[in-house]
Amino acid sequence: MPELPEVETVKNTLKKLVLGKTINNVNILYDSIIEYPTIDEFKNNLVGETIQDIKRRGKWLMFILNNYVLLSHLRMEGKYVIRNVDDEYNKHEHVEFVFSDLSTLRYKDTRKFGRMYLYKKEDVLINKPLNELGLEPWDDSLNVDYLKEKFKDKRLPLKTLLLDQSIIVGLGNIYVDEVLFLSKLNPEKKTNALTRDDLKNIIDNTRSVLEHAIKLGGTTIRTYESSEGVHGLFQNELLIHGKDKCPICGCMVTKIRVGGRGTYYCKNCQK
Numbered sequence: 001m002p003e004l005p006e007v008e009t010v011k012n013t014l015k016k017l018v019l020g021k022t023i024n025n026v027n028i029l030y031d032s033i034i035e036y037p038t039i040d041e042f043k044n045n046l047v048g049e050t051i052q053d054i055k056r057r058g059k060w061l062m063f064i065l066n067n068y069v070l071l072s073h074l075r076m077e078g079k080y081v082i083r084n085v086d087d088e089y090n091k092h093e094h095v096e097f098v099f100s101d102l103s104t105l106r107y108k109d110t111r112k113f114g115r116m117y118l119y120k121k122e123d124v125l126i127n128k129p130l131n132e133l134g135l136e137p138w139d140d141s142l143n144v145d146y147l148k149e150k151f152k153d154k155r156l157p158l159k160t161l162l163l164d165q166s167i168i169v170g171l172g173n174i175y176v177d178e179v180l181f182l183s184k185l186n187p188e189k190k191t192n193a194l195t196r197d198d199l200k201n202i203i204d205n206t207r208s209v210l211e212h213a214i215k216l217g218g219t220t221i222r223t224y225e226s227s228e229g230v231h232g233l234f235q236n237e238l239l240i241h242g243k244d245k246c247p248i249c250g251c252m253v254t255k256i257r258v259g260g261r262g263t264y265y266c267k268n269c270q271k
């Protein structure tokens, strides 16, 4: 599944390919990808709109148009490909945006789990799904007091709360293990036992782990199609997730399940 760093890379690659293009026509070959509005409204509202920018919020791609914002979530297997208007469809291509220069952007998804929403610009932040998201890792409002407030009265383990996308977006399972290792914190720790320094470390390490993963993504991904590549490369640099021995003390790494997710940590280093 693409994580935040992969989606960031897809966004940056797509920007180079489709910015400034105007949509002439939209073809939808699998209706369920379109979550909102109706298929007809989706198509009609997009015709004549130009892609002015592409942003990311959590794992949602935001295509900023003249009057609308198109939201797209890749879920497990979603990808974008550029084709010409008369190229035959691959059987996994489900949504096609035809541009005025006769190139097309096609959404391809073998599992068909991806979803799209189209909102007027003024409505996009106040509706599902964006209104349910927590802070971006680099948001200035993500600070010790914010986490203290969000963790207040919570009985769930630290790792589970860090995976909660309504608190911070973008920390997937592997990334959380790395952040907690660097912060020297046990994934099962209760959040009321955390000091201000612990919270500060979590924030700093969240930023550095994700920045590092994005940087690797930017150097490996050669085409907008391969979102797998980033994961592959970042995996070479993991410190604790999937490892046998702790790189700091040499102890055997402990593997447990936290909130149902496979979790790696060092009993000796992470208290």
Ligand SMILES: [Zn+2]
Binding pocket: 246, 247, 248, 249, 250, 251, 266, 267, 268, 269, 270
């Ligand atoms: Zn250790």
